Amino acid sequence: MATPAELRHYLACWFQLGKSVQVQQRGLSLCPSPVINHGQYSQAFEDCWQQLQLQGLGQCFLEGTGQSLAELLGGSWDVSDCARCAMPIVQKVGGLPEISCPCHDLPNWPNTELPALG
Template sequence: MKSMSMASTEQVKQYLAHWFQLGKSVICPKRQEKICPQVIFRGHDYSAEFEQCWHKILNTDADCYLEGTEQTIQQLLSPAWEIIDCPRCDLPIPMTVAGVASPVCTCFDLSDWPNNELPAPRVPANSSIHLNRLKQRLQDKEDNN
């Protein structure tokens, strides 16, 4: 995930998906509720459970925030914020467009993180498309020899 001029809805969705995989929840204080889907992916897309959580977050009170952060999801969806890669753990973190980063990464309270022994959180991937691209690149390379 690269830095952009503002966080898009898709970037915020990916940001949450990454942190959900590490057990972080979205806190909705007015409802006294924690939201964290157990199943994030189904095949090469987000699971129905994740999509339900995402829609609930988008359509709930504006004070929902990712556990361990101070910015609300609604703030992240505004032009004042962007999503960048953390220099410590490479996971997506919020930063104001003005460039003043939060003093800590969202991973600050995760013991044993970053952990290069475990697969990193990811976004949905269509493996058949990826494999077809690899196949095409190999075929093109073979044709050029």
């Protein structure tokens, strides 16, 4: 099951690459900047997280994905690393991996010239 901390990390990583969270029925697109400040989540990120919770996580989807943020916290999804780009992705517990990663529509990604982390 994805935890709130894992979900926040997942969103923070994708926000840094320019992905946004779409809020259905509101027409909102949220992508805070900066995401990290002095090694911690920035105030912009914290404000965005609060806004997402106020809008209802069931109405919020990371751009390029089909699962709501509420579904990801529902116990049927785990956060793991994409085999293609090493970014965090969600995977159905006991199921097959998603066909595509949110990176599928990013130009010049994955960037294999970046140094490996870890």
